[in-house]
Amino acid sequence: MPDPIQKAISLKVDSHPRLSEFNRLVYPVVSRRAGGISLGINLNPGKTCTYNCVYCQVDRTTEVKGLEVNLKQITEELEYWIKEIKDPGGSFADQVLKDVSIAGDGEPTLCKLLPNLLIELAAIKKRLRLDGCKLVLFTNGTNLARPELQVVLPEFYKNDGQIWFKLDFWDQSSFHRINRSKIAYSKILENLNTVGKKHPVIFQSCFFSWNNEAYIPTLYDPYVDFVKQLQKSGVRIEMIQVYTLARRPAEPSAKPWPDEVMDNIHESLSSKLDLKLSIIYSQSGKPQ
Ligand code: SF4
Structure with a gap:
């Protein structure tokens, strides 16, 4: 591995360098979510997003220019890291x-390349015999219902594919307050329903303290009701992962919940929802 890249890699959970400054599209991280090494693929080196989450942990203070996403490069980099x-x-x-x-x-x-990439990942997984290695697509749902994506999702799922859907809101007002997106709330729900009724989805929900608000045990009851409604309408929820902040957020008023609050949230959601839950604490290293 070239020395500068070796130095730039951080195997700590509080730092996930993308290596874009080295013109790389694939980066290794130690992931709290995965419980080990995860190879991340950066399809947005230009840092474009349709959301503007108050807790976003993407560092937008630096700009990356001239790095174009292409499948050949991603494949070569993946093969390189897998060998390492x-x-x-x-x-x-x-x-x-x-x-x-x-x-x-x-x-x-x-x-645009996402459907081709999903097919390529399924092929790499078979070719390199990555048994037990999952393929994970993180999304806020913006273009999830694209027809060309629907065509490849069955193959993706057949090869241990998972969709992790960002769901930090429970109604239009919380959606605007937390995710601050210009995409219509109804569009996100429509996309979730289109995909989630055909394939299982995992919700990834970021809970945190906002503007010094105090935690009360009923704080996330509207979220619970919302998840129940989705279940009732036929959305196939495989699991919910609740996490709090580990890296510097976009807005300093967003602060991680301490471990005891996360324990309380876990207890409260477990007692109210008939779903598998996983809790990720801030940086305490507490088991999930
Ligand atoms: S946290 Fe929100 S704003 Fe940041 S990349 Fe994810 S969806 Fe976009």
Whole structure:
């Protein structure tokens, strides 16, 4: 591995360098969510997103110019990192590749290449025999219902594909307050229904303290009601992952909930929802 890249890689959970400054589109991270090494694919090196979440942890203070997304480069970089991770004497000794995830610095469903990439990932997984390695698409749902994406989703799911859908809101007002998107709330719901009624989805929900608000045990009851409604309408929810902040957010008024609050949220959601839950604490390293 070239020395500058070796130095830039951080195997800490509070830092996820994308390596864009080295013209890279794939980056390894130690992921709290995956519980090990995750290879991230950055489909948005230009950091474009349709949301403007108050808690966004993408560093937009630096700009990346001239890095274009292309499939050939992504494939070559993935193969390179997979070889590094499998090397018993390499930098990732004792680490296991848990997943290949499409995340990066913006919304992946905006990228034209996404359907081709999903097919390519399924092929790489078979070719390199990445048994047990999941393929993960993170999305805020903006273009999730694109017809050309619908065509490839069955193959993606057949190869351990998962969709992690960002769901931090419970109604139009919380959507505007937290995610601050210009995309219509109804459009996001429509997309979620289109995909979620055909394929299982995992919700990824960021809960945090906003403007010094105090935590009360009923704070997320509207979220619970909303999730129940979605379940009732036929959206197939496989799991919910609730997490709080670990890196610097867009707005300083967004603060991570402390561990005891996260425990309380876990208890409250578990007692009210018939769903598998996973809780990710701030940086305490507390087990999920
Ligand atoms: S959807 Fe993700 S990348 Fe976009 S603003 Fe929200 S947290 Fe940031």
